[in-house]
Amino acid sequence: MIYLTNVIDRYHRGWLKPFSDNNLFFLPYLTRAERIEFNINYEKIKIIEGNFKDYIIKVPYLIKNKRYFYSYFTDEKIEFKKNIIFLNKKNKTMILGKKIYKVEINYDFKKGDYLIDFPIRKNFLNKKYLDENKNGSRFADSWFPLIRKDEFNTFRFLHYGIFSKGCVSFRFDANKGKDWSYIFIKLMNSRILINDNYYLAKMVVF
């Protein structure tokens, strides 16, 4: 098992772009995979969780010169934790670990349990949300899908930026970008197994 680790600098912002013609194909930080083969030009891996589960793809190296290379992945085992986010609909507050954050949430957002899925990379994001000198976060373009057992609506996300309808919005102007970075890392370090599928964490809305 290998883990995608070397992508949290401000250049990669939590994502690795594999060799692929699909412009939307990005792997998030700490994605688990199996190394199938490698050579001087690329590593061939099988993704074992997330939105591209079971895909076999080629990925570049973080650094490569004529004879040597340094991988984006590590072989060192990562111990994942189990995390639950508690969301108070009335107070519009979110609790993760020992910290409380202000969020925006629609009045019709249903109470109950949600699963937080592997993030998608949001394109065409306002650049200011990514600017850490202006209260942004390097991980602002990571949007976490929120899944409810009894619904098929997947257009519901936990995200950073401005308020958007149907989502749990971690508002840019009400929070610190560093807090969102903390949430991103915390969620990516978390896993729960439901019906043979891995998710990041659980969210309880009350």
Add this chain to the structure above:
Amino acid sequence: MNISTIINFLINNDTIKNILIISFLNYFTLKLFYKTFELKWPELYFSTNDIVALYVSASLKRYIFFRFLPFFISITFFAGVFMKDFATSEVVKTTVFSAFLYGFFTDIKAIFYIIKKSPEIKTYFNKQHQILIHFITFLFFLIIGYFSGYIAKNHFIKNIFPTIQGLVDNLWSSFFVVIFLFYIKKILSEEGLSEDYIFKNSLSKIDPRILKAIDYECKKFSANKNLVKAICIAENIQRPSWFRKIELIFGIFKKEGTYGIMQVKSKKPLSDIESISLAIEKFFKNTANIKDISTIKNIIFKYNNDKKYVEVIMKIMNFLDYNYSP
């Protein structure tokens, strides 16, 4: 000899007149060129005192493109236009003297400022390195000045350059300058002149074996990997691989000095990987779990007691991991 005699001598001496005209035009054009990057003389070049200088210093290619190419084109151009009818030896003499004057008022002036610790120049870290680079740059100016004199008299080049009248009559030169500036600026701003790009660029130029050695040694000595990586990135900007190789060669004769990518003091030359092992054991063991920013800053300060250095390392650490806000 009174002043009017001196002025008369200057006016009537073609060589001196040419040197003054070419030097003035060359200096003025380059000043305008660098002004587009909002840089001041003689504060930059390789001295890494601002973003652009850092950007340039991260790559030998950019250093040459940014420091020598504009100079070469400018001096060849003016010599070609204004000295069309002069003998080659006269043109070469003029371009060498113009190069000397230009280098004197930029790099030699910078060296003087550094030695005098003048507030006019911002020294970064490692003054000797900064002085050496200015000196090398000055020498290269003289060499380029010498060759551009010959190139300006080359039959093919001579025919490309306009006559003085032609220069006045049309906008050829301005067109050339605009295109040239646009081209160079485009090269330099391809991915934006951001610090992040500089750091990423420096990281990508570090030998993968060095990063593997960092992983191994940091685990062995429980050292902070991001801290060691950040120092490598900074030192690699300041002393790129080609520069360290020259240091190693000098080390055969000099023996004692600072060596390798970590620039650790040693009585014998060290490879990059040896410098990693030594630096981690000496300065960074048991730092892996330190999260407090001021403690980390103290560790960096012990490694290199320069506040600016600490600032740069913190910026690079923050680039690598959001937790380390400078």
